[in-house]
Amino acid sequence: MVIKLLKEVTILAVFGIVLFLVLVWIGAFELLWEWSRQQEGAEIDKLFILFPVLAFFFAIFLWLQIREAKSLNRRLQISNEQLKISQAQLVQSAKLASLGEMVAGVAHEINNPLGVINMAVDMSLIHLEQSKYDLIEEHLRTIKEQTKRASVIVSHLREFGRDTGLEKQVDIDLNKVIAKSFILFHKDLSNRNIEVIQQLSESLPLVKGNVIELEQVFINLFSNAENALKSSRKKQLIVRSFRRKGFVVIEVEDTGSGIPFSIKSKIFDPFFTTKKMGEGTGLGLSISYKIIRNHKGTIVVESEEGKGAKFIIQLPVSKST
Amino acid sequence: MKILIMDDESQILKLLENYLTMLNHQVVTASDGQKGLELFLQTPDVFDLIITDFKMPGLDGISVIFRLKDEGYEIPVVFISGHRMKEEKVDTRDLKVAAILDKPFDLKRLNQIVSLVEKAESK
Ligand SMILES: Nc1ncnc2c1ncn2[C@@H]1O[C@H](COP(=O)(O)OP(=O)(O)OP(=O)(O)O)[C@@H](O)[C@H]1O
Ligand SMILES: [Mg+2]
Numbered sequence: 215m216v217i218k219l220l221k222e223v224t225i226l227a228v229f230g231i232v233l234f235l236v237l238v239w240i241g242a243f244e245l246l247w248e249w250s251r252q253q254e255g256a257e258i259d260k261l262f263i264l265f266p267v268l269a270f271f272f273a274i275f276l277w278l279q280i281r282e283a284k285s286l287n288r289r290l291q292i293s294n295e296q297l298k299i300s301q302a303q304l305v306q307s308a309k310l311a312s313l314g315e316m317v318a319g320v321a322h323e324i325n326n327p328l329g330v331i332n333m334a335v336d337m338s339l340i341h342l343e344q345s346k347y348d349l350i351e352e353h354l355r356t357i358k359e360q361t362k363r364a365s366v367i368v369s370h371l372r373e374f375g376r377d378t379g380l381e382k383q384v385d386i387d388l389n390k391v392i393a394k395s396f397i398l399f400h401k402d403l404s405n406r407n408i409e410v411i412q413q414l415s416e417s418l419p420l421v422k423g424n425v426i427e428l429e430q431v432f433i434n435l436f437s438n439a440e441n442a443l444k445s446s447r448k449k450q451l452i453v454r455s456f457r458r459k460g461f462v463v464i465e466v467e468d469t470g471s472g473i474p475f476s477i478k479s480k481i482f483d484p485f486f487t488t489k490k491m492g493e494g495t496g497l498g499l500s501i502s503y504k505i506i507r508n509h510k511g512t513i514v515v516e517s518e519e520g521k522g523a524k525f526i527i528q529l530p531v532s533k534s535t
Numbered sequence: 536m537k538i539l540i541m542d543d544e545s546q547i548l549k550l551l552e553n554y555l556t557m558l559n560h561q562v563v564t565a566s567d568g569q570k571g572l573e574l575f576l577q578t579p580d581v582f583d584l585i586i587t588d589f590k591m592p593g594l595d596g597i598s599v600i601f602r603l604k605d606e607g608y609e610i611p612v613v614f615i616s617g618h619r620m621k622e623e624k625v626d627t628r629d630l631k632v633a634a635i636l637d638k639p640f641d642l643k644r645l646n647q648i649v650s651l652v653e654k655a656e657s658k
């Protein structure tokens with residue numbers, strides 16, 4: 215703080231001195247001019263004497279400009295840093311949002327079996343009083359079945375909660391990842407009358423990667439497809455998996471609204487969305503893109519407006535298979 | 536009372552039917568909204584209560600009830616909800632909602648509600 219003040223004062227002092235010198239110079243110039251007029255035949259070009267003065271002013275002007283540019287640059291750098299931070303925060307909150315959606319889905323999926331179990335227990339108690347044991351046996355079977363259903367969802371949840379960053383890349387069967395991603399979507403999709411067609415290769419090679427991240431990619435793609443299918447008559451979601459040379463290819467295709475040519479190049483950009491304010495972050499595809507790239511794969515889209523969309527993912531086959 | 540139950544979960548349908556029949560109600564079940572709507576419209580005047588899941592594939596519970604309201608039938612409803620956070624956004628103020636039951640719920644609670652509706656209707 216003090217140093218800065220000192221610097222400012224010095225600069226002002228230097229400026230003052232320089233100004234003083236300039237004034238002296240101009241005075242000297244006037245004298246010289248007078249003198250040259252008195253001297254017969256001595257022709258001194260006025261501009262020639264004026265030149266150093268102009269150059270001097272120009273130098274000061276330049277110096278001020280550079281100073282200004284420097285401080286502007288510094289401010290730009292700072293706001294750039296801030297932008298990066300808030301962007302990272304937004305990415306994080308988008309992840310949390312999709313986690314929130316996931317939790318809502320899980321709650322729904324667990325409450326269903328719990329509801330059945332609770333009712334079956336109530337009925338068992340009633341039938342116990344009435345000594346209708348054969349009916350109780352039936353209720354017990356129902357309870358067993360529904361418990362299994364709930365535990366599938368819980369085990370899925372446990373995996374989702376695992377710390378992703380520290381997890382090493384493992385060999386993954388993408389068919390399984392797709393199936394798991396569907397568990398949470400199943401109810402939503404059938405509620406919206408979306409027909410799911412799965413054409414998964416039975417001899418799909420493994421890929422190296424992070425299960426949870428890849429799951430997130432598929433969940434994003436399914437949720438986008440679900441959105442695109444909202445107002446279309448034919449509601450199909452087709453998922454294919456197959457091998458092509460050294461790659462495992464996954465295609466996620468829908469018969470939804472499709473992507474207009476004008477925005478096709480933008481959909482993978484962070485924050486690009488056609489959803490209403492507050493309904494989408496526009497981060498789904500950009501996060502997916504990043505994840506696939508981290509897996510040394512590619513993700514591209516084929517689509518025409520009104521004709522649905524097809525997202526194609528290619529991931530290299532794991533070397534250990 | 537004559538009760539129409541709509542739920543896409545067959546186990547729930549069966550258990551609810553068992554229970555309410557045991558309590559001397561007449562029960563008709565439908566495994567989705569469309570079937571429920573058709574069943575109701577065949578003999579609209581005999582029903583005293585509808586018990587329905589909020590969300591169902593195809594025509595969901597809430598849409599059926601609004602449809603019935605549009606047709607001029609205002610009948611008491613008990614909604615069964617799998618996850619309130621998602622579903623409670625729906626505005627049910629214009630409907631005759633007797634209760635919204637969150638899964639899992641006790642059958643006794645359902646009985647209480649059904650009895651209340653019965654009392655209110657018989658006045
Ligand atoms: N299957 C699809 N069919 C048609 N358009 C799509 C499809 N998938 C993505 N898009 C377009 O790409 C845009 C960006 O998708 P992205 O997943 O990145 O964000 P979002 O879905 O809008 O928001 P969020 O993922 O946060 O809910 C969408 O708004 C939509 O316009
Ligand atoms: Mg999205």
